[in-house]
Amino acid sequence: MPLEMTRIDPFDDTAVDAWWDAYAAAERADRGPDAALWTREESRNQLQQDSKVVERRAFLLSSGSHVVGSASLALPLKDNTHVAHLAVCIRPEHRRRGFGSAALAFLEGEARNSGRATAQSTASWPHELGPEGAGAPGREFARRHGYALALGDLQSRLPLPVDPVLLDGIQADLADAIVGYEIRSWVGPVPDDVVEGWAILDSSVNTEAPSGDLDIEPVTPDVSSIRESEELIERQHRTSFGTIALASDGSAAAYTQLVVSSADGNAYQWGTLVRGADRGHRLGTAVKLANLRMLQHEAPQARAVYTYNAESNAHMLAVNTLLGFRPSERMGEFQKRLS
Structure with missing residues (x-):
């Protein structure tokens, strides 16, 4: 038929x-x-x-x-x-x-x-199949139809709760590095006084984080797009947990976001980024640590955190390993020129 x-x-x-x-x-x-x-x-x-x-x-x-x-x-x-x-x-x-x-x-x-002009898609496969995913159905389907593997991602999983003693040790270790920065956390929509800085960092993730051969261009910061995303999160009965690091002049230096699904009980890592001028101060670890602490306090029922990072993003993978994440799956981002 x-x-x-x-x-x-x-x-x-x-x-x-x-x-x-x-x-x-x-x-x-x-x-x-x-x-x-x-x-x-x-x-x-x-x-x-x-x-x-x-x-x-x-x-x-x-x-x-x-x-x-x-x-x-x-x-x-x-x-x-x-x-x-x-x-x-x-x-x-x-x-x-x-x-x-x-x-x-x-x-x-x-x-x-x-x-x-460009078609993009994704496919996931078990971690043990390796970064190329040879033999995985989605990977082979993409290959047969002319889609190239443009970026390989690693899915990692963090069982919850994380031992507070581990978190306290990490906090103490990075305290000196983040002197001069204010770390702010909240549940729900991004506060109005920092949303513009949040939008700037969020718009930079696709191109400042490793993007392989993906045909993507920088995104224009847009507060209205942030608010639209938050409206959908609310409609989906999800909860957003956000943390931002502010430099001494009040500008946004780093951010991270977790979104918890009320349906499956898991938390999902969305964007995390440190502004180029502020790298080297362990702000990525600082904001993720603060956000994780808030998650465990405000949503103790959450079972695990899932995150995706480019396999080439050694720095962020090291941060995740420090917090207790372990590899759980792989995902390929595929691409084909249509014209």
């Missing part, structure tokens, strides 16, 4: 459920039953958001009476508007019948019609 691709209405609960079920089945088949996934309701709320930052399209893949998979297309609207982010998820029992290839060709056509 031929493949039928249907763009779903994000307010059609039945369609979204089928879309999410296919996504979850595909991810768990490749990554294991305990893979950390976006939950059904978190995904639903993201699809329903009227975003000014990214246009999202979700598709249900069917053959005859069977749902064989799901797909999505994300088109940045403010920055990197030459890029399209693609995802194809085929249920394991329906693979090797050409459905994934047909869906990918359709998404690439949609991207070209939207004026996008």
Whole structure:
């Protein structure tokens, strides 16, 4: 039977459920039953958001009476508007019948019609398969269709709670290095008096952190985009934990953010960055330590923290190791020129 691709209405609960079920089945088949996934309701709320930052399209893949998979297309609207982010998820029992290839060709056509020159996607695989992921289904699918591995990422996991004695020791060790900086932490939206500095640091993550061969451009700092992200976090019943380091002149020198899912009980590391002029003062460790302390105090039910870092980012990986993170999975960021 031929493949039928249907763009779903994000307010059609039945369609979204089928879309999410296919996504979850595909991810768990490749990554294991305990893979950390976006939950059904978190995904639903993201699809329903009227975003000014990214246009999202979700598709249900069917053959005859069977749902064989799901797909999505994300088109940045403010920055990197030459890029399209693609995802194809085929249920394991329906693979090797050409459905994934047909869906990918359709998404690439949609991207070209939207004026996008570069397609990007991700795939994850077990840590033991190594940085190249040879033999991993997503990795091999990308390779067959002309996608190059542009950046390799390491997923690390930190079981909670962390022993306070360990945290106290790290705090004492870095105290002298951070003299002259103010460390501020909060739960919820970024305070108005520091949000502009936060936006500057957050906009720099993609290009100041290791980005490999990814075809990405600097992002313009935008407070409204930060607020839109916070609105979605609230709708998803997630909680944001933020910490910033302020230099003596009040400017933002470093930041970090953790987001806790009320559905799966895990915390997820979002951005962490130290401004170039302030590196060498162990501010990355300082802000992550303060944020972790706050997380354990305010959300003691959190089970673990998950983070992704480029495998080439030796400094941040060393910070994570110091805090007790251990490698748990790998992810590849893939890229293909469409024109």
